[in-house]
Amino acid sequence: MSAGSEPLRDTDLGEAELEARITSLWRTPRGLIGWLSSVDHKQIALRYIVTAFLFMGLAGIGAVLMRLQLATPDAHVVGPDRYDQLFTMHGSTMMFLFAVPIMQAVGLYFVPLMIGTRDVAFPRLNAFSYWMYLFGGLMLWFCFLSNNGPDVGWFSYTPLALTQYNVGHRADFWAQMITYTEVAGLAVAAITIVTVFKMRAPGMTLDRIPVFVWAALVTAFMVLFAMPAVMVASTMLILDRLVNTHFFDVSLGGDSLLWQHLFWFFGHPEVYFIFIPATGFVSTIIPVFARRPMFGHTAVVLSLVATGFLSFGLWVHHMFVTGLPRLGESFFTASSMAIAVPSGVQIFCWIATLWSGRPRFATPLLFVLGFIFNFVIGGMTGVMVASVPLDTQVHDTYFVVAHLHYVLIGGSVFPLIAAVYYWFPKVSGRMLSETLGKWNFWIAFIGFNLTFFPMHILGLEGMPRRVYTYSADMPWGGLNLLSTIGAIIFAFSFLMLFWNIARSLMRGAAAGSNPWDAETLEWATTSPPPPQNFTRIPVVSSLMPLWENRETLPAITGMRADRREVLVGTLTEAEPDLRESSPDPSIWPLFAAIATGITFLWSIYTPWAVIYGALPITITLIGWFWPKGTKEDES
Amino acid sequence: MKTRIVLNVAPVPENSFGSRTLSWWGTIAFMSLEGMGFALAAGAYLYLRTIEPNWPMSVPPPDLLPGTLVTIILLVSVIPNYFLEHWARAYDTVKVRVGLVVMTLLGIAPVIVRAFEFPALRERWDSDAYGSIVWFLLGLHTTHLLTDLGDTVVLAVLMFTRHGENPRRFSDTSDNAFYWYFVVLSWLPIYFVLYWLPRLP
Numbered sequence: 001m002s003a004g005s006e007p008l009r010d011t012d013l014g015e016a017e018l019e020a021r022i023t024s025l026w027r028t029p030r031g032l033i034g035w036l037s038s039v040d041h042k043q044i045a046l047r048y049i050v051t052a053f054l055f056m057g058l059a060g061i062g063a064v065l066m067r068l069q070l071a072t073p074d075a076h077v078v079g080p081d082r083y084d085q086l087f088t089m090h091g092s093t094m095m096f097l098f099a100v101p102i103m104q105a106v107g108l109y110f111v112p113l114m115i116g117t118r119d120v121a122f123p124r125l126n127a128f129s130y131w132m133y134l135f136g137g138l139m140l141w142f143c144f145l146s147n148n149g150p151d152v153g154w155f156s157y158t159p160l161a162l163t164q165y166n167v168g169h170r171a172d173f174w175a176q177m178i179t180y181t182e183v184a185g186l187a188v189a190a191i192t193i194v195t196v197f198k199m200r201a202p203g204m205t206l207d208r209i210p211v212f213v214w215a216a217l218v219t220a221f222m223v224l225f226a227m228p229a230v231m232v233a234s235t236m237l238i239l240d241r242l243v244n245t246h247f248f249d250v251s252l253g254g255d256s257l258l259w260q261h262l263f264w265f266f267g268h269p270e271v272y273f274i275f276i277p278a279t280g281f282v283s284t285i286i287p288v289f290a291r292r293p294m295f296g297h298t299a300v301v302l303s304l305v306a307t308g309f310l311s312f313g314l315w316v317h318h319m320f321v322t323g324l325p326r327l328g329e330s331f332f333t334a335s336s337m338a339i340a341v342p343s344g345v346q347i348f349c350w351i352a353t354l355w356s357g358r359p360r361f362a363t364p365l366l367f368v369l370g371f372i373f374n375f376v377i378g379g380m381t382g383v384m385v386a387s388v389p390l391d392t393q394v395h396d397t398y399f400v401v402a403h404l405h406y407v408l409i410g411g412s413v414f415p416l417i418a419a420v421y422y423w424f425p426k427v428s429g430r431m432l433s434e435t436l437g438k439w440n441f442w443i444a445f446i447g448f449n450l451t452f453f454p455m456h457i458l459g460l461e462g463m464p465r466r467v468y469t470y471s472a473d474m475p476w477g478g479l480n481l482l483s484t485i486g487a488i489i490f491a492f493s494f495l496m497l498f499w500n501i502a503r504s505l506m507r508g509a510a511a512g513s514n515p516w517d518a519e520t521l522e523w524a525t526t527s528p529p530p531p532q533n534f535t536r537i538p539v540v541s542s543l544m545p546l547w548e549n550r551e552t553l554p555a556i557t558g559m560r561a562d563r564r565e566v567l568v569g570t571l572t573e574a575e576p577d578l579r580e581s582s583p584d585p586s587i588w589p590l591f592a593a594i595a596t597g598i599t600f601l602w603s604i605y606t607p608w609a610v611i612y613g614a615l616p617i618t619i620t621l622i623g624w625f626w627p628k629g630t631k632e633d634e635s
Numbered sequence: 636m637k638t639r640i641v642l643n644v645a646p647v648p649e650n651s652f653g654s655r656t657l658s659w660w661g662t663i664a665f666m667s668l669e670g671m672g673f674a675l676a677a678g679a680y681l682y683l684r685t686i687e688p689n690w691p692m693s694v695p696p697p698d699l700l701p702g703t704l705v706t707i708i709l710l711v712s713v714i715p716n717y718f719l720e721h722w723a724r725a726y727d728t729v730k731v732r733v734g735l736v737v738m739t740l741l742g743i744a745p746v747i748v749r750a751f752e753f754p755a756l757r758e759r760w761d762s763d764a765y766g767s768i769v770w771f772l773l774g775l776h777t778t779h780l781l782t783d784l785g786d787t788v789v790l791a792v793l794m795f796t797r798h799g800e801n802p803r804r805f806s807d808t809s810d811n812a813f814y815w816y817f818v819v820l821s822w823l824p825i826y827f828v829l830y831w832l833p834r835l836p
Contacts, residue, residue: 262675626793
């Protein structure tokens with residue numbers, strides 16, 4: 001529909017010329033402004049991943065500090081107030097600033113590559129989401145470093161988090177951090193859904209979507225319907241604290257349990273939107289290293305979807321000791337046990353794939369096997385605490401701490417490290433050291449189990465969580481010391497990972513485009529991928545395109561070569577339907593995030609900030625959307 | 636990896652409307668998450684109502700007039716909104732300009748009446764939990780009214796500039812009209828909860 005003469009198309013150019021032209025169209029401009037304006041999904045995803053690992057490092061240091069404090073009875077490494085801030089920061093950071101963002105970010109990086117497109121659906125919204133996330137995380141950590149960190153636990157229960165028990169602004173910073181990160185998370189969810197629905201390469205029908213993309217899609221849907229709950233809750237909390245509303249104030253008609261319902265309606269699915277992408281990694285890695293197609297692909301995908309649905313029906317199992325009606329408790333016990341079924345189906349499919357394949361035990365697969373072992377333990381204690389009488393006994397003890405770390409670290413961090421080893425060659429163009437990798441795995445595996453297994457016993461022996469110390473006459477000293485030694489070993493395994501990455505970036509072996517002989521589309525392009533991902537968008541005729549086409553990849557022609565263009569397809573059949581322009585780099589998402597960020601922060605001090613901030617937010621949003629006359633703004 | 640050409644997509648169009656476009660699906664995604672927010676807020680209202688024997692706690696139910704007036708304006712606005720969407724799909728610049736001006740006015744009107752709705756609740760947000768939740772629900776919907784009004788105003792202005800002739804603007808107009816339906820439809824259950832639920836025995 002462009003005016004005048006026919007636009008330049010890829011058919012008008014030779015191979016080399018086309019590649020140079022498309023690359024320069026999609027390249028992020030040089031310089032600081034260019035860097036800040038980037039809308040390249042790979043750059044933004046990498047920023048997310050690096051930032052999330054930095055926050056993990058900070059929260060990990062916090063964890064080691066807590067372990068040092070608990071290593072011996074009556075220790076004085078940190079005082080009770082700092083300890084309260086430490087466990088709150090540890091949990092909040094690991095959940096909101098590390099686990100959820102990094103899982104979404106791996107999707108942001110690989111979903112477009114795996115479905116054969118050039119960027120995500122809304123690249124500027126993507127950039128905006130990263131800045132919001134960054135500001136939220138930085139705000140929380142600056143507060144902590146100025147001794148103003150939140151200190152009421154990562155789930156910030158009322159009435160403890162209300163002003164009568166929590167003066168100052170500690171809980172407000174927590175609540176606003178939620179707002180920042182949930183804006184980011186929701187934006188990424190919307191982006192992921194639309195990207196997977198509409199931007200798959202021609203021929204990628206539903207049955208040819210890679211499992212990891214399914215996992216990212218299911219996760220995005222869960223985020224879309226779960227995160228509003230915590231936004232509603234944290235907004236109500238901050239309103240109770242700042243403008244004297246009474247949502248959670250029992251004396252004036254409010255209710256503390258309302259907080260718990262809203263929080264856990266989000267909080268339980270949250271566990272699964274950390275876990276489901278992780279199972280996506282596992283289902284991606286296992287076929288490659290077993291050198292055979294996934295056993296039960298359809299069953300695995302259906303299990304992911306089932307887990308997504310079921311995860312919304314479990315939240316009350318966090319509230320078994322609050323005195324809810326018996327019938328309700330029974331329902332949630334049943335649903336909590338039911339969710340073990342789809343997880344079990346997946347585990348059997350993984351085992352069957354490995355059993356019938358020719359496995360090579362490279363580092364990614366080792367971490368996957370470590371995951372299966374640790375996660376099964378976490379899953380079993382999960383079934384145990386789904387039972388009301390047992391949960392009543394171990395509630396708020398170290399048994400629960402052990403359980404949740406087995407599911408979250410065992411169930412998600414092990415697959416994440418596997419994914420780092422697996423995809424690092426694609427992202428950087430270099431291989432990680434296998435020798436270091438194997439050491440990394442064993443140190444991590446031993447350190448992890450040494451840290452967290454003793455906590456089961458400590459919990460059964462009655463040690464409550466969130467105590468900053470215990471007296472010498474309690475029988476907990478030995479196991480706590482063991483756990484602390486484990487924590488130091490486990491922390492060391494992360495240093496090995498980071499060392500391996502740094503070493504490889506300096507002098508790692510060149511990876512080539514497909515070092516593992518994998519089957520999905522991200523391995524069809526160069527390592528690292530060019531700015532446009534694919535100069536010619538591939539055509540897909542199988543679930544395993546690179547195993548079906550070992551010499552040449554079928555591709556399309558007819559795309560424009562004078563603007564950033566993506567192909568939009570039909571929802572189920574992925575038939576080419578539309579050629580849309582994709583937005584070019586812009587500094588405005590950063591400005592919009594700064595305006596929004598300042599408004600959120602300011603609103604902690606005066607509710608009028610929402611009014612004052614509306615104008616700069618509006619201006620930056622208009623700057624963002626106002627057409628600049630580039631070809632990308634038109635159609 | 637080397638490629639071989641198997642498909643030519645040059646005949647595929649560059650502009651379209653509705654579910655064929657990315658932005659329509661983006662709009663759907665945002666409607667879903669915002670709708671979820673509304674549903675949860677309404678759920679919180681019902682939850683608080685369940686545990687509180689007197690509801691509203693200390694005042695009579697809200698005055699019906701301003702809320703009902705907003706409802707009528709919103710329902711009426713659906714008619715020009717329908718035509719605007721239709722004209723956008725026909726790439727009719729003149730009618731789209733008129734339609735956007737009309738929709739801007741029909742966006743401003745409920746905001747003005749909305750200003751009278753808050754006092755009509757008869758309770759401040761800081762009096763008790765009932766006051767808090769009704770202000771919350773009404774505030775949530777007001778935010779939606781204001782954001783879509785802002786969007787409509789910017790689009791209306793754009794339509795009168797040199798950027799207005801671009802096919803993409805017509806698709807934007809169509810998506811904006813689509814979102815307005817959501818603003819109207821999401822109001823109906825909130826209207827029922829705020830104004831009629833407290834009147835039920």
